[in-house]
Amino acid sequence: MSNLKLLAIDLVTNRRQFVDPGSGGGATDRIKVAFAYGDASPAVIATFTGLVLATAIVITVPFDGVGASLQVGDAAVSDRLLLTAQVDPTTVATYEADRPYTYSSETQILLTINPGSGATQGAGYVVLEV
Numbered sequence: 001m002s003n004l005k006l007l008a009i010d011l012v013t014n015r016r017q018f019v020d021p022g023s024g025g026g027a028t029d030r031i032k033v034a035f036a037y038g039d040a041s042p043a044v045i046a047t048f049t050g051l052v053l054a055t056a057i058v059i060t061v062p063f064d065g066v067g068a069s070l071q072v073g074d075a076a077v078s079d080r081l082l083l084t085a086q087v088d089p090t091t092v093a094t095y096e097a098d099r100p101y102t103y104s105s106e107t108q109i110l111l112t113i114n115p116g117s118g119a120t121q122g123a124g125y126v127v128l129e130v
Contacts, residue, residue, distance in 0.1 A: 029130050035111055037063055037122030042078070042110035045126050049106050054129040055081040056096040061123040063089035065116020072126060074107050081109070081128075089122060 033045040055072050068089040073080035080101055087095040111126055 031128040031130060032125055033111075034125045035113060035123065036061075037065065037068075037113065037115035037119045039113055041113040043113065044108045045072070045111050046109045046128060047106055048109055048128075048130065049103055050130060051100060051102045052081055052109070052128055052130055053100050054096060054098045056094055056127040056129075057082060057087050057124055058094045058127065059087075059089055059092050059122075059124040061121050062092055063116055063119060063122030065114075065119025065122065067114065068116030068119060068122060069112075069114045071112045072109065073112070074103075074110055078110065078112055089116075089124075 031046050031048075035043065035045075057070055057072070069084045070082075070087045070089050071079040071084045072082040081099055082095070082097045086097050109128065115122055
């Protein structure tokens with residue numbers, strides 16, 4: 001049994017919680033964190049050690065700013081888990097990337113939000129499958 005805990009931060013409410021990873025046996029856990037167009041960027045969505053299997057961004061309110069973009073990664077590679085080109089923040093949908101990556105040490109996973117010029121709306125959530 002591992003003592004590993006994940007810190008997940010809800011970007012809308014700034015609520016922080018520790019999440020226990022799965023016990024194995026093929027089970028996966030998900031870290032789900034909400035965000036909105038006015039949030040500080042890059043935003044820490046989790047501090048993590050281990051394997052990230054997949055990443056998704058779910059757009060629930062379309063961004064209306066010109067040139068809006070989103071990406072998920074870390075300080076070394078800002079789009080390591082989800083590329084900007086894989087997400088259209090102006091369209092309500094789920095955007096998924098199966099780009100597994102193992103973090104060998106505690107690393108902040110970051111969401112970079114560019115709301116675009118003149119933005120007045122935009123929201124969704126990030127899901128990390130770990």
